[in-house]
Amino acid sequence: MTAFFTLRWHAPDAVELLDQRLLPRREHYLHLRSAGEVADAIRTLAVRGAPAIGCAAAYGIAVEAVRCRHLDASGFASALQAAFGVLAASRPTAVNLFWALARMRAVHEALAGSPPIHAASKLLEEAHAILAADVAANEAMGRHGAALVPDGATILTHCNAGALATAGHGTALGVIRSAVAAGKKVRVFADETRPVLQGARLTAWELSRDGIDVTLLPDGAAGHLMATQKVDLVVVGADRIAANGDVANKIGTYQVAVMARRHGVPFYVAAPLSTFDFSVADGRAIPIEQRDPSEVTGYGAERWAPDGIGVFNPAFDVTPADLVSAIITEAGVVHRPDTQTLARLRADAATA
């Protein structure tokens, strides 16, 4: 268990989530009471990380249902319709958002005609189930992934695929946590991950808070690290994985994967099945979010670039499947992922 939580239900009527924009300086929890507030929190990165975005979106529907539970059926239905719309528009790349909304929509549609107060209760139950399943998936990924971590390993990670990016434990950092829990010694290098600095602010914070040895480096230093020190493995999360195993993840991941290949370092991706999008054949079809130039021209109160400068700020990139040594899921580890091995994973998981 981590000493903090990413998000949870705060009865009777709020989604409570750790405001990640303020980390590591302040641990402040937001209380959000409408779908619009949750969508704002997702858009502005108060909560981020594909699995955490999925859980937040599920609770975004639940909190809206609870807020509107005393409306008549038609008022309730249009409020929910709007909630699905605003949440779906909050961020484009992480597929867990759409996956969670689809699960909530299925419950909502199955309850058409039942009293809003009953529907709200069922939608809240579904959000709880999504969150519980995410924690369980992370713990299973941790068990599977820990076997890939040698004792004494030096590990490089990029961005934050930790407890903060999920409902708990983490995907990439969950693998590391499980290895440590199994008694292995590890040393973690964390790319700072410009522009939003999730590595410097979140990964460094959550690992050091859990007593795991972590060293911060600029994104540009990862290649030099691999060229001059022994790195045993890279492990990262994912925002969307295509049917062929191409991985969309935080900008900079692609370069880390290319450098890992050059230096013979295994490159692992840890992600739950909810991060797979079998409707896209390969990474070219994954929409890449472009974010605001102000993320690149400075940070916080510091503005270091000249005013009015043009900026290229894609939030994600695509790592081709052939650079991925294995994908670690809750259903097991897929080595050398491709369309065939992933189709088999999907079929096995559906019948499990």
Added chain:
Amino acid sequence: MTAFFTLRWHAPDAVELLDQRLLPRREHYLHLRSAGEVADAIRTLAVRGAPAIGCAAAYGIAVEAVRCRHLDASGFASALQAAFGVLAASRPTAVNLFWALARMRAVHEALAGSPPIHAASKLLEEAHAILAADVAANEAMGRHGAALVPDGATILTHCNAGALATAGHGTALGVIRSAVAAGKKVRVFADETRPVLQGARLTAWELSRDGIDVTLLPDGAAGHLMATQKVDLVVVGADRIAANGDVANKIGTYQVAVMARRHGVPFYVAAPLSTFDFSVADGRAIPIEQRDPSEVTGYGAERWAPDGIGVFNPAFDVTPADLVSAIITEAGVVHRPDTQTLARLRADAATA
């Protein structure tokens, strides 16, 4: 001509240099009146960039000689001895520093026994000659390099190898300036270059100030840029080039070179002969400066990493010669640099 200058002599007794720590917010010129002040300016990055560091060090000796010109011969000699020591210790990687100091020392030693006031005047002349030669070298590099830039080119650069990194015109940015002066249209992408942000602060500033189209990107986005848009060439500077063509340059350069190779983009290095160190066989022998953790844990007043976190902060990395398409020097362009082609360049330059 640029609308600013990097450094110059300010008669009768000062080195005047643009404080690059304050750019792009303020154009403030420092007036330094001792070798110690110049060494501090180098160490704290008020002036940076290998050729500019060489010129600053030369003037650092000159300004100390002028300051001490009324001492007796033995006082003058020990002041100069200390000046050589403090300047040589200011930064370890850029070889231009040691090259310039060696030139100054040769003049100093040739004048042993002559009156300090005469020696000071000769040392100042030598510093002027080093600066003038650097500007001429940059302009020659620009002419040679501009031929490698297609009209309409999209160009990626890393760090700042501009007028600000030299006595004027620039190495990598000098090539771009010369291409523009020859009537070519170009579009430049500038890596922001964490941790000190020379790309965001200096390259973006100096190119936009000269009216050249420049777009800023996080270092992690360079691979995605090459994967999704046509980049015609990469051009960077160098801090030290080994006899075999291995290039030490700002941290992150190695990754850019690897990504360029993967995407079939020519990777050019522009550097004067003073940046070559034929005494080191290959890049493994080039000392890599480790800088302060505070450069990585935040910027300016913003501190974003957890307190006390471990940091890996190498200022430079080494790009192996086999990733370098060509090195652009004032004596011509060396394609596919290696020990043989560079030895020939050196021999030709010595007899030119």
